[in-house]
Amino acid sequence: MSKVIEKAVEQLAAKLPNGFSSTAKFVITGEGAIICDPDGVRAGDDAADVTLTSDVDTFRGMLEGTVNPTMAFMTGKLKIDGAMGLAMQLGSALS
Numbered sequence: 001m002s003k004v005i006e007k008a009v010e011q012l013a014a015k016l017p018n019g020f021s022s023t024a025k026f027v028i029t030g031e032g033a034i035i036c037d038p039d040g041v042r043a044g045d046d047a048a049d050v051t052l053t054s055d056v057d058t059f060r061g062m063l064e065g066t067v068n069p070t071m072a073f074m075t076g077k078l079k080i081d082g083a084m085g086l087a088m089q090l091g092s093a094l095s
Contacts, residue, residue, distance in 0.1 A: 002032055004032075005030045005033075005034060005043050006043070008028065008034055009034055009042060010041055012034060012063070013040060013041040014093060015063070018036065019036065019038045019039055020041075020089075021038065021089075023035065023036070023037040023046070023047070023049050023054065024035070024037070024049065024087075024090055025048035025050070025051045025052070026051075026058050026059065027051060027052070028054065028055070029055045032037070032070075048082065049082050050081070052078060052079070052087060053079040054078045055077070055079055062094050063094065069094055090095045
């Protein structure tokens with residue numbers, strides 16, 4: 001597992017201490033994937049209800065609060081596949 005994924009798992013777990021009500025996957029291009037579900041946050045590439053894909057800088061910015069997830073989506077820096085409502089819930093949790 002890459003250092004980027006390890007750190008991202010830690011940061012997401014802090015933002016989602018009770019996990020996520022559904023199954024979401026964050027794909028960080030060139031690094032790997034993270035799963036958020038009712039069991040918590042972990043590195044993994046399982047099937048998910050929604051998948052959010054971005055590069056490292058965009059993902060880091062969303063976690064740090066310097067990149068707005070909605071704006072990242074609207075400008076093409078964040079791609080969403082699956083349930084848009086779940087993606088919006090995640091965006092709120094990251095803000």
